[in-house]
Amino acid sequence: xxxxxxxxxxxxxxxxxxxxxxxxxxxxxxxxxxxxxxxxxxxxxxxxxxxxxxxxxxxxxxxxxxxxxxxxxxxxxxxxxxxxxxxxxxxxxxxxxxxxxxxxxxxxxxxxxxxxxxxxxxxxxxxxxxxxxxxxxxxxxxxxxxxxxxxxxxxxxxxxxxxxxxxxxxxxxxxxxxxxxxxxxxxxxxxxxxxxxxxxxxxxxxxxxxxxxxxxxxxxxxxxxxxxxxxxxxxxxxxxxxxxxxxxxxxxxxxxxxxxxxxxxxxxxxxxxxxxxxxxxxxxxxxxxxxxxxxxxxxxxxxxxxxxxxxxxxxxxxxxxxxxxxxxxxxxxxxxxxxxxxxxxxxxxxxxxxxxxxxxxxxxxxxxxxxxxxxxxxxxxxxxxxxxxxxxxxxxxxxxxxxxxxxxxxxxxxxxxxxxxxxxxxxxxxxxxxxxxxxxxxx
Numbered sequence: 001x002x003x004x005x006x007x008x009x010x011x012x013x014x015x016x017x018x019x020x021x022x023x024x025x026x027x028x029x030x031x032x033x034x035x036x037x038x039x040x041x042x043x044x045x046x047x048x049x050x051x052x053x054x055x056x057x058x059x060x061x062x063x064x065x066x067x068x069x070x071x072x073x074x075x076x077x078x079x080x081x082x083x084x085x086x087x088x089x090x091x092x093x094x095x096x097x098x099x100x101x102x103x104x105x106x107x108x109x110x111x112x113x114x115x116x117x118x119x120x121x122x123x124x125x126x127x128x129x130x131x132x133x134x135x136x137x138x139x140x141x142x143x144x145x146x147x148x149x150x151x152x153x154x155x156x157x158x159x160x161x162x163x164x165x166x167x168x169x170x171x172x173x174x175x176x177x178x179x180x181x182x183x184x185x186x187x188x189x190x191x192x193x194x195x196x197x198x199x200x201x202x203x204x205x206x207x208x209x210x211x212x213x214x215x216x217x218x219x220x221x222x223x224x225x226x227x228x229x230x231x232x233x234x235x236x237x238x239x240x241x242x243x244x245x246x247x248x249x250x251x252x253x254x255x256x257x258x259x260x261x262x263x264x265x266x267x268x269x270x271x272x273x274x275x276x277x278x279x280x281x282x283x284x285x286x287x288x289x290x291x292x293x294x295x296x297x298x299x300x301x302x303x304x305x306x307x308x309x310x311x312x313x314x315x316x317x318x319x320x321x322x323x324x325x326x327x328x329x330x331x332x333x334x335x336x337x338x339x340x341x342x343x344x345x346x347x348x349x350x351x352x353x354x355x356x357x358x359x360x361x362x363x364x365x366x367x368x369x370x371x372x373x374x375x376x377x378x379x380x381x382x383x384x385x386x387x388x389x390x391x392x393x394x395x396x397x398x399x400x401x402x403x404x405x406x407x408x409x410x411x412x413x414x415x416x417x418x419x420x421x422x423x424x425x426x427x428x429x430x431x432x433x434x435x436x437x438x439x440x441x442x443x
Contacts, residue, residue, distance in 0.1 A: 146335030
């Protein structure tokens, strides 16, 4: 059997070389072991780990698991490397968003800096994170002017592979409603790529800004992976490197802009505590049923809530609704919020068509009253509960004085004189003063 050399062996070997260089002689490994054992015991975990790692490298079982594989034959080293690469990518991405916003001046460049949002509807998801694109839309905005521009395409998915047509049809019916065999989708992917690139760069091809979208979600058609897949498909069809498009999470951008807006010269206002809360605010989608935001196809089908053009427009309205008031920008209908929104009411979307000014004033007053807080004095809860207990006890005492109900047979009167309806006629026994007990039958 082959002897396994552990960390102590390599420590002992190094110690022997060190001592022999000083002139000491050892008769064998037993003497070296006896000399090294107390020193090894006194070493810290970190010091021992150095020699244990040497032993692992020597026997080919290092932590990177280069010679270990999953049941599918995938190396654990490749899995770990992919996880590290993804983590590094996320860190760089978040730091880029953070630096982009924090380098803007709150009173000038933050208000005029342009950002781009993107959403993609798809038919099905294939292998290697491939999404068959059905619709793609982008919006351009800044805080000062709100929604600046939009661009929108229906995309021809081409021939759908065998076995995926049902999935494409089922997903389309549940969400965007675009038929997979529709003939109105754009087939020229290079044309779509060129228009999107020009939309983002304004002909300055040296710098393509990042696009922002919602993270992947299992419960909706919001999907960062779908946007990345769509842009990659367009790049490959145009013989371009997909790395030119950067896709970042919109909630992180929203979080940074919102917290930048509340900063003042006197200090910092109420900050959003986390990106999760910002993401929840976006998912509330308070402008989801505003009219005239989607494309004609989805407006006609009454599916604007799933329309990509409507979604990127509503995202702009949502971030403007939360941020503009903190930098002194008044909301302008059609730019910072829908045309039929009530700009005098925060975070609420109301229909004002067909209402008189008097009704609007009373409705606004009622809404304000609805938000009046209810103050509870918890110091009086004990006193209130004691009073309730006394009232219950008093009610029980009054009930004890009432005559108990008659529960004996025939309490409602003699039943023998009544007409009995049914399959058989039975004689009801007369009432008896004696109690009935035992198993016997009363005759």
